[in-house]
Amino acid sequence: MATITIIGTGTMANAIGGVLANGGNSVAYVAHEQIGTARIEGDIVVLAVPYPALDGIVSAHADQLAGKTVVDITNPLDFTTFDSLVVPAGSSAAAELQAKLPASAVLKAFNTTFAATLVSGKVGDLTTTVLIAGDDAEAKQALKSAIEAGGLTAIDAGSLKRAHELEALGFLQLTLAAGEKISWTGGFGIIR
């Protein structure tokens, strides 16, 4: 069982919190308006906020995040064009975050799973699979266990470099849904 703080109270925050609470993990929430004043507890902190909100969390809470696992779920799209990401080519939001939080174990996860597939636990007939990338093997294993306890599948997708590919996948999936090629309850399922 892990002690988890979720920053954010939106659709993704609730969907992720629901999975982790179902797994018997201890889950607390910090609302957006509490950023800067809340005390961030727990072993794992999920930043369930949009990409532009990351910097404010880093500024306010970098010290409290030191020594913790920090989970970045963002898809850093340029939402004005829906045609590119706003992070440098070849990099990722997660790699940028790790550079700003050198004393934390940053993981990329939950950016390739639509909220509805976390809530239902299914993508079509498949169990929803969360892909995790990061450089800290112990942190990845702890998050994987917490997710699996909640009834989903989790796969260690490799080092934090793979966050680039996970963000490309998340971006592609968003463009397919926005273009009505897939639904917001569907997307990429993983067959092992």
Next chain:
Amino acid sequence: MATITIIGTGTMANAIGGVLANGGNSVAYVAHEQIGTARIEGDIVVLAVPYPALDGIVSAHADQLAGKTVVDITNPLDFTTFDSLVVPAGSSAAAELQAKLPASAVLKAFNTTFAATLVSGKVGDLTTTVLIAGDDAEAKQALKSAIEAGGLTAIDAGSLKRAHELEALGFLQLTLAAGEKISWTGGFGIIR
């Protein structure tokens, strides 16, 4: 019905040729050793070769490929490290190929479907889905129809810029299979 030439006679060449022939399309093959001497016919030419072989085809056959649809299926991995692609960050093998073949309609396709899933037509219980990216809508529609006639699903995944994301997805899928997180008969299925 489309007239299709497949350059290459390997596993992917045969798997793609099988799908397209099943759909009643006219399919001819050009073997690797015929590159430079063969006459390339057909409306659609599938370059079912590894990434390093593309330049030789361009050198030998750019004139014959003018006016045709050229399908790039490559995953331009650095196979010595299995940790990055060899194309510039933010670009793609398909975008590079389009720049070298300005008079052809270059499409990215078949790089996210393992050969076994093309042969069986299934990823798990799902119908195998081919994702297509390219800037020529008519060329995409013709390839989509040829694939669908062969019993698979095909999705227009957007402009040729999306080849970057398709190559990231293909790369990720290859690393997951090489790392035994998924099998070579599995991978990413698409639920609509």
